[in-house]
Amino acid sequence: MLRVDIRDLRRGPVDTAGVVPATDPLFEGLDLSLAEPLVVSGVLEATGRGDFFWRGRLGTRVNATCRRCLKEFVVPFDSPVDALFTLDPDLQDDPSVYPLSEPLTHVDVTGAIREELALALSSYPLCREDCAGLCPKCGADLNQGPCSCGGSASH
Numbered sequence: 368m369l370r371v372d373i374r375d376l377r378r379g380p381v382d383t384a385g386v387v388p389a390t391d392p393l394f395e396g397l398d399l400s401l402a403e404p405l406v407v408s409g410v411l412e413a414t415g416r417g418d419f420f421w422r423g424r425l426g427t428r429v430n431a432t433c434r435r436c437l438k439e440f441v442v443p444f445d446s447p448v449d450a451l452f453t454l455d456p457d458l459q460d461d462p463s464v465y466p467l468s469e470p471l472t473h474v475d476v477t478g479a480i481r482e483e484l485a486l487a488l489s490s491y492p493l494c495r496e497d498c499a500g501l502c503p504k505c506g507a508d509l510n511q512g513p514c515s516c517g518g519s520a521s522h
């Protein structure tokens with residue numbers, strides 16, 4: 368359940384478990400494509416101030432293109448998410464804080480899922496740490512060995 372009823376939250380922490388299909392509109396417009404459904408887990412609970420804190424976890428596999436050699440590969444993704452949902456406009460400048468709106472009936476963690484996924488994957492990806500990339504001159508994949516143009520020797 369990724370959209371939690373406020374009445375349940377007033378009674379205590381609520382498990383957030385769900386599976387979001389890879390083709391879900393939630394991921395539309397993001398510069399990434401999921402190879403598998405996104406598995407969400409975690410706990411959402413009310414804080415003393417009347418906000419709601421989500422300690423979640425996201426797991427999936429993502430289709431990625433290596434930014435050095437442009438090869439396509441699939442990378443496992445598993446990341447914790449800490450997000451605060453609040454009605455307080457003063458807190459909402461923080462990137463991991465998500466606004467709630469009145470009348471407050473539900474807290475929907477899917478808004479945070481989209482943002483956190485985009486954030487976590489913005490630094491990706493390399494097909495491997497020591498990817499040699501492409502020759503800047505001839506475009507050969509230097510993971511296959513040095514190219515014949517010699518352009519790779521200059522750096």
Ligand SMILES: [Zn+2]
Nearest residue numbers: 433436494498
């Ligand atoms: Zn690469």
Ligand SMILES: [Zn+2]
Nearest residue numbers: 502505514516
């Ligand atoms: Zn070359």
